[in-house]
Amino acid sequence: MIKVLKPGFYSSIQDIGRIGGQAFGVPVSGTMDAYAGKLANALLGNKSEVAVLEITMTGATFEFNCSTLICITGADMNPNLNKIQIRNNQVVHIKEGDVLSFGKLNRGFRAYLAVFGGFKAKRVMGSYSMYRGITEQTNIKKGDALDINVISPTTYNTNASLRVKSDYINDITIEVFKGPEFQLLTEIQQNKLLNSEFTISKNNNRMAYQLNDKLVNNLKPIITSPVLPGTVQLTPSGTLIILMRDCQTTGGYPRVLQLKNMAINVLSQKFTGNNIRFKLIQF
Amino acid sequence: MSNYELSFKRFGESAILIEWPQIIHKDVLNNILNFKQSLLEYYKDYQVYLNHAYCSLLINYETYDFKYYNEVKVLKDLYNSNKDNLSKSALLWKVPVCYDSSFGIDLEELSEAKKLNVDDIINLHTKVDYLIYFVGFLPGFLYLGGLEEVLHTPRRATPRLNIAKGAVAIGGKQTGVYPSQSPGGWHIIGNSPINFFNIEHEKPCFAQAGDFIKFYSVTTEKFREIKTLVEAGVYQLESEIIND
Numbered sequence: 001m002i003k004v005l006k007p008g009f010y011s012s013i014q015d016i017g018r019i020g021g022q023a024f025g026v027p028v029s030g031t032m033d034a035y036a037g038k039l040a041n042a043l044l045g046n047k048s049e050v051a052v053l054e055i056t057m058t059g060a061t062f063e064f065n066c067s068t069l070i071c072i073t074g075a076d077m078n079p080n081l082n083k084i085q086i087r088n089n090q091v092v093h094i095k096e097g098d099v100l101s102f103g104k105l106n107r108g109f110r111a112y113l114a115v116f117g118g119f120k121a122k123r124v125m126g127s128y129s130m131y132r133g134i135t136e137q138t139n140i141k142k143g144d145a146l147d148i149n150v151i152s153p154t155t156y157n158t159n160a161s162l163r164v165k166s167d168y169i170n171d172i173t174i175e176v177f178k179g180p181e182f183q184l185l186t187e188i189q190q191n192k193l194l195n196s197e198f199t200i201s202k203n204n205n206r207m208a209y210q211l212n213d214k215l216v217n218n219l220k221p222i223i224t225s226p227v228l229p230g231t232v233q234l235t236p237s238g239t240l241i242i243l244m245r246d247c248q249t250t251g252g253y254p255r256v257l258q259l260k261n262m263a264i265n266v267l268s269q270k271f272t273g274n275n276i277r278f279k280l281i282q283f
Numbered sequence: 284m285s286n287y288e289l290s291f292k293r294f295g296e297s298a299i300l301i302e303w304p305q306i307i308h309k310d311v312l313n314n315i316l317n318f319k320q321s322l323l324e325y326y327k328d329y330q331v332y333l334n335h336a337y338c339s340l341l342i343n344y345e346t347y348d349f350k351y352y353n354e355v356k357v358l359k360d361l362y363n364s365n366k367d368n369l370s371k372s373a374l375l376w377k378v379p380v381c382y383d384s385s386f387g388i389d390l391e392e393l394s395e396a397k398k399l400n401v402d403d404i405i406n407l408h409t410k411v412d413y414l415i416y417f418v419g420f421l422p423g424f425l426y427l428g429g430l431e432e433v434l435h436t437p438r439r440a441t442p443r444l445n446i447a448k449g450a451v452a453i454g455g456k457q458t459g460v461y462p463s464q465s466p467g468g469w470h471i472i473g474n475s476p477i478n479f480f481n482i483e484h485e486k487p488c489f490a491q492a493g494d495f496i497k498f499y500s501v502t503t504e505k506f507r508e509i510k511t512l513v514e515a516g517v518y519q520l521e522s523e524i525i526n527d
Binding site: 019020021022023024025026027124125132133134177179180222223224225226228230231248249250255258259260261283 | 292293294295296297298300302305306307330332333334335336337338339340341343345351417418419420421422423424426462463480482487488
């Protein structure tokens with residue numbers, strides 16, 4: 001069991017998502033930075049679908065009441081174990097009574113805490129990912145006791161030597177494919193979309209990232225049609241909305257771009273005021 | 284089965300979007316549902332997920348390594364050889380709604396704008412068998428077709444931040460029920476005590492695309508009574524089989 005001393009700005013349990021519920025209008029959800037989530041599990045030797053804790057921006061503190069192994073990936077939030085600095089992307093041994101705290105955000109926006117064997121929670125529609133109205137809890141709160149699967153140390157079989165990629169956290173390039181309505185844009189609009197730098201607005205969360213800079217257009221709304229995490233919508237007022245993991249399942253705005261899966265991970269490490277550029281890639 | 288000219292688009296790394304002619308019509312819906320049925324059978328051993336809307340169908344190939352051009356060819360062949368496989372009968376779900384002004388907070392405004400009295404609005408809203416096109420937007424939000432033209436109303440200029448669970452509303456050419464508390468820009472005309480999304484059930488939505496919904500008006504007392512039964516998990520929603 002892990003006791004939540006401070007939940008931080010926003011922390012929630014996530015896994016690879018609730019795939020297949022979209023026909024009922026249920027969002028996919030899952031780790032915003034799926035690469036970091038899977039990496040944390042891989043380093044510990046967990047299966048990739050095991051649930052991890054997603055910690056946004058800063059501030060979380062936890063106390064362990066059992067011994068286990070942990071691994072932190074994604075954003076660098078200056079993690080400390082009993083006030084001694086530890087590093088990301090490394091397997092760390094935990095003893096009963098240890099306190100893990102996250103401090104100042106150095107790099108990225110979302111960190112992942114994986115524990116050996118994974119977090120135990122109620123699985124709903126095939127996933128542990130927290131989402132309002134689907135799981136009992138939307139995010140973790142101060143005082144929560146997070147259940148973990150305790151496995152005897154003799155079975156530890158980690159992949160501590162795995163090669164780790166973390167440069168992507170600083171990338172400002174977001175790789176995209178043409179979206180279903182890309183062709184409706186004029187050549188000038190297409191060029192502007194693909195050759196400008198855009199700033200992430202304060203409206204950014206697990207559902208969507210809006211961009212500050214407008215793309216003036218006269219596209220008509222489409223008849224409501226499916227959307228995916230990574231779909232870039234363009235509103236009549238020119239706002240670009242990049243849908244993220246908790247996005248709705250259908251939408252009525254033209255879908256001008258679609259992010260490459262890895263680009264969703266890159267974007268999820270960005271926050272208000274960061275700049276990005278789209279780069280069109282071919283299938 | 285009549286065939287439409289379909290367009291196939293690659294949608295990101297792991298999905299294909301199929302588009303029917305861009306109209307909202309029950310024949311298009313039936314054609315999509317018919318094709319979807321064949322695809323479910325065809326992909327039954329793969330992790331392939333289907334999600335449709337009014338005139339489009341998304342095929343999400345999660346862990347299935349697909350070759351786009353090959354797959355489109357397979358899909359076209361499947362479509363062209365598709366047989367009519369839909370049942371000719373559908374379910375009509377009878378959904379209670381309380382149109383009392385305590386719930387229908389926009390009824391009066393709507394009545395003035397439409398020059399109709401509130402009872403006329405309720406009659407117009409309850410006389411139609413609404414066709415369920417798909418579930419989207421929020422868990423359990425049904426996209427319904429068939430709203431009487433006189434009730435078509437542009438969305439509110441400023442959306443409300445909190446619309447109550449169960450709110451029955453009109454927005455543009457559509458009517459629907461908010462399955463959970465959420466923001467929204469539609470005009471609220473009543474509230475239904477029924478759960479439109481229940482995570483405890485294996486099928487979280489009681490109704491599905493192709494079924495019909497008919498609203499009927501209940502008093503505030505009856506609303507409370509039904510709500511109590513729904514919360515206790517013992518309310519039985521009425522439905523009947525209708526033939527096409």
